[in-house]
Amino acid sequence: MSKPASSGRNDRSALKALNRRAEAILKARPAYREMLDFYLTVFRCQIEWRNRLVVHPEEVGVEQVRESLRKGTPLIQHYDPGVEPQSLLDLWVEMKEVFRRGNEVLREAVEKIDRAEEAGDFAPVSWLSEQRPERWELVADASGRIGIEESVLGALSRAVTFPHWELVAESWLPQDGLEEWRRFCCPVCGGVPGLVENRKGQSGRGGISASPRRFMHCSFCGSRWVVPALKCPACGSTKEGDAKYLFTAEEPELRIDFCKSCHRYIKVIDGDKISGRVHVGLELLTAAHLDAIAQDKDLSPLEVCA
Ligand SMILES: [Zn+2]
Numbered sequence: 001m002s003k004p005a006s007s008g009r010n011d012r013s014a015l016k017a018l019n020r021r022a023e024a025i026l027k028a029r030p031a032y033r034e035m036l037d038f039y040l041t042v043f044r045c046q047i048e049w050r051n052r053l054v055v056h057p058e059e060v061g062v063e064q065v066r067e068s069l070r071k072g073t074p075l076i077q078h079y080d081p082g083v084e085p086q087s088l089l090d091l092w093v094e095m096k097e098v099f100r101r102g103n104e105v106l107r108e109a110v111e112k113i114d115r116a117e118e119a120g121d122f123a124p125v126s127w128l129s130e131q132r133p134e135r136w137e138l139v140a141d142a143s144g145r146i147g148i149e150e151s152v153l154g155a156l157s158r159a160v161t162f163p164h165w166e167l168v169a170e171s172w173l174p175q176d177g178l179e180e181w182r183r184f185c186c187p188v189c190g191g192v193p194g195l196v197e198n199r200k201g202q203s204g205r206g207g208i209s210a211s212p213r214r215f216m217h218c219s220f221c222g223s224r225w226v227v228p229a230l231k232c233p234a235c236g237s238t239k240e241g242d243a244k245y246l247f248t249a250e251e252p253e254l255r256i257d258f259c260k261s262c263h264r265y266i267k268v269i270d271g272d273k274i275s276g277r278v279h280v281g282l283e284l285l286t287a288a289h290l291d292a293i294a295q296d297k298d299l300s301p302l303e304v305c306a
């Protein structure tokens with residue numbers, strides 16, 4: 001199967017939405033300007049490249065998707081995502097230039113990777129092809145071998161793999177997932193969700209529904225899916241009084257949800273207060289200060305899927 005269609009018009013509106021949201025964030029959180037200026041280049045590049053990326057995800061009908069989700073296993077365990085190595089290589093070469101221009105740390109990281117590749121110690125494309133949410137050790141191993149911080153290497157690899165996996169996720173799963181899946185890990189790749197989106201009015205498919213909905217967002221493949229509202233994603237507690245949250249008056253659209261029982265937390269965005277679709281990379285990047293607030297309260301991020 002060929003990659004999902006993505007029209008130039010969609011890409012233009014995605015770029016517009018990204019710029020609009022970034023402007024609103026910078027007005028409220030100007031401290032992120034320098035970081036955001038750079039990452040917007042990465043996000044724009046990902047959107048602009050969507051039509052040039054090549055993925056051939058195994059063809060999966062909606063009944064097969066339902067069947068797989070009923071079994072409780074993410075789609076990646078049953079089907080081939082068909083991400084083409086050449087496509088990863090092409091975007092990697094492009095992204096290297098973006099990172100080289102980013103700052104000293106990133107330029108140095110790219111140079112170290114190039115040297116490791118020349119010496120035959122590291123093969124970026126096969127390494128990128130193997131990236132999966134459950135294979136976190138791939139980044140840790142390579143970071144030790146090449147001498148680059150894990151967070152930097154992780155950011156580099158996600159910049160290249162994310163838009164590929166986003167196309168796979170779009171091909172396999174309707175925008176809001178399916179009701180068969182009420183779990184907290186990603187139904188496509190099995191990743192730990194990075195962000196929660198709460199919505200009151202809209203059903204998410206353009207229709208109006210009266211009941212509020214809670215979505216999880218995957219930062220590995222960009223999927224969004226519905227989850228039960230009053231259940232802890234880490235320990236599964238549904239006990240009254242366990243679900244707590246932290247927020248500040250200055251940032252009405254952001255919140256930290258945490259569980260009194262297991263002390264795990266996740267970042268939450270109020271989807272009704274932002275226009276357009278949530279860009280998970282942009283939101284996570286500019287909500288990093290919430291981690292410090294959570295750690296002050298002795299909370300730990302969600303790490304494993306219950
Ligand atoms: Zn995912």
Ligand SMILES: [Zn+2]
Nearest residue numbers: 232235259262
């Ligand atoms: Zn819990």
